[in-house]
Amino acid sequence: MRYWLMKSEPSEYGIDDLARDGIAPWFGVRNYQARNFMRDQMRVGDGVLFYHSSCPEPGIAGLAEVATPAYPDTTQFDPESKYYDPKARPDNPRWFHVDVRFRQKTRLLPLAEMRSYPELARMRILARGNRLSITPVDPDEWHFILAKLGVGQ
DNA sequence: GCCAACGTTGGC
DNA sequence: GCCAACGTTGGC
Numbered sequence: 001m002r003y004w005l006m007k008s009e010p011s012e013y014g015i016d017d018l019a020r021d022g023i024a025p026w027f028g029v030r031n032y033q034a035r036n037f038m039r040d041q042m043r044v045g046d047g048v049l050f051y052h053s054s055c056p057e058p059g060i061a062g063l064a065e066v067a068t069p070a071y072p073d074t075t076q077f078d079p080e081s082k083y084y085d086p087k088a089r090p091d092n093p094r095w096f097h098v099d100v101r102f103r104q105k106t107r108l109l110p111l112a113e114m115r116s117y118p119e120l121a122r123m124r125i126l127a128r129g130n131r132l133s134i135t136p137v138d139p140d141e142w143h144f145i146l147a148k149l150g151v152g153q
Numbered sequence: 154g155c156c157a158a159c160g161t162t163g164g165c
Numbered sequence: 166g167c168c169a170a171c172g173t174t175g176g177c
Binding site: 154155156157158159160161162163164165 | 166167168169170171172173174175176177
């Protein structure tokens with residue numbers, strides 16, 4: 001069992017969208033490190049912190065879980081898609097993603113509040129200039145955050 | 154809108 | 166394989 005933080009812009013796809021859909025393919029990742037996390041390390045049932053980025057109140061907005069193993073992202077083959085990758089071929093896909101299942105909304109845990117806790121100081125999301133959209137979360141950090149959110153394990 | 158950080162591209 | 170230029174991310 002591993003834990004992850006996954007960023008999304010709520011204007012693109014936020015926690016309310018996931019609450020409505022129940023389950024969603026996490027397509028559009030075009031960063032090798034983030035892809036490798038999904039493809040090589042994620043397991044069904046892993047915990048996910050759903051993080052809202054590039055918005056008025058960035059922070060953790062809810063909980064989700066990994067719902068499927070990684071599989072090829074079909075948008076890489078679609079010339080109409082903004083995620084189209086001309087170098088990817090169906091017989092040799094470059095980009096993979098998992099599906100994510102909604103667990104629950106939480107109160108917003110703002111980025112500024114996260115910064116205030118020494119227990120979270122090592123989180124990658126808090127590092128200056130971090131742009132990685134998927135990052136591993138230590139179990140201690142996961143449990144600390146859930147406690148701050150008032151979520152029972 | 155600014156700008157720091159950092160990944161990717163492409164010429165050599 | 167190096168590295169400068171460029172593009173993107175994302176908080177502020």
